[in-house]
Amino acid sequence: MSSPLLHNSLKLGISATITAAAALWWERIEFVWYPLMAVIVVVDDNDDQTVNAATSRILGTVTGGLITFLVHTILSGWIGVLVSLLLMVPVLRMLGWQSSLGTAGLVSVMFLMIPDHVLLNWNYVFNRALDTALGCVIAILVGLLFWPRQGLRELQEIEDRLWEQLRCQLEEHRRWLIELAPAPPPLPPADFTETWLRMSQLTQEQMRGPRRRWLLRRRWRQRLNLWQTLGHHWVQWERLLSNLPPATPPPETDPAITGPYPLRQVLADLAAALEGSRAHPVPPRPELWQEAALRDGRPLLQLLALAEEQQRLLSTVETLARLRRLDPPTVPC
Known part of the structure; x- marks a missing residue:
């Protein structure tokens, strides 16, 4: 149990299992891959899983979703994703939430999976940000409860x-x-x-x-x-x-x-x-x-x-x- 690779593998497996079970049980989550991808990004992060880091990561992810929505009201496709990412980096760094850049960028890219551009509205952004935040919270709690980093x-x-x-x-x-x-x-x-x-x-x-x-x-x-x-x-x-x-x-x-x-x-x-x-x-x-x-x-x-x-x-x-x-x-x- 002293190997960091073994720790991360166990954390990833347990976090993904709990997240998938919660997503299937909670009918509000429409796309399971949002919280699962958030779990993968958070577990792969090398920062200490503290409450401050967790808060900044979740708030940064929500901010990234909002920035993506605002940009996609003007631009669509890969151009919109590129502009969203270019705006995310300075905004998240200015707010001190750069640890959430991975999940925030992931949300922006996954918005391309929407089959119809008109579906990208405030309700969709809120639900997907909530899905991603759920994966972040579960991954962080598993790390804090079972393998706290010191x-x-x-x-x-x-x-x-x-x-x-x-x-x-x-x-x-x-x-x-x-x-x-x-x-x-x-x-x-x-x-x-x-x-x-x-x-x-x-x-x-x-x-x-x-x-x-x-x-x-x-x-x-x-x-x-x-x-x-x-x-x-x-x-x-x-x-x-x-x-x-x-x-x-x-x-x-x-x-x-x-x-x-x-x-x-x-x-x-x-x-x-x-x-x-x-x-x-x-x-x-x-x-x-x-x-x-x-x-x-x-x-x-x-x-x-x-x-x-x-x-x-x-x-x-x-x-x-x-x-x-x-x-x-x-x-x-």
Whole structure:
């Protein structure tokens, strides 16, 4: 039951069944395909099925029907449909009902099915708009009662889970470098990319709904860009780290080293940034890396490349941690 495709399929099947039963039972509905097509359009919509979205969708559909009727008193056929659609888009956007553009446009196109132009009167427009609204209401109620969408909560959970994964991976690297534990496998770039794409999809869906302002206040567009940058730098950092030749003896555990060893310092700074307990760590000085290269017998250029990548990674983690602190304890439902 975790697949969005399965959710939409079940919602579509149940909504269509209930709508068809209601249309056949209610003799006022003359054409069953109006509410059924409304069900298909509404279920396929990715916006959260909230009361505000439902209201705007139904009112927008009625407005689209009225616009179509007014245009068809002057023009008929496909020319009338084209003019109706051209007028619908700015009117619905101005009223904030752009989520109903699909069903409103569908009503305009289906008015072509009328065999006689004189049948397109106010009574016909009202009945067909009522038929379409019935399909919208049933589809939205099924979604709210059985599978309420919680896009914001899922988005926050994905980010928290990814943040915790980075913390655990960093701890494994610390144990490898300092406690001589086995080297951890790097994070799979494909998994990170898949997670980021899911976050991007959820953000785009929520941006089209009533939660747009909430997301803009929390800088979610900037956070997505930062996550993409962080993933790139993290993969490069782990690749450089895994290619480092071993040092003998391991300098991280050498008791003779009393000063700040660069790798140990950067790991501590990254851990502090992920915990949000340190805002501006001091970057290791270049001479420290030179001393480490001479002492450990490691290539200086490889260590300097690692140092440069670590600073980029650290800067990205710090910025993302500051944006994460903007989040309230709970997200709106």
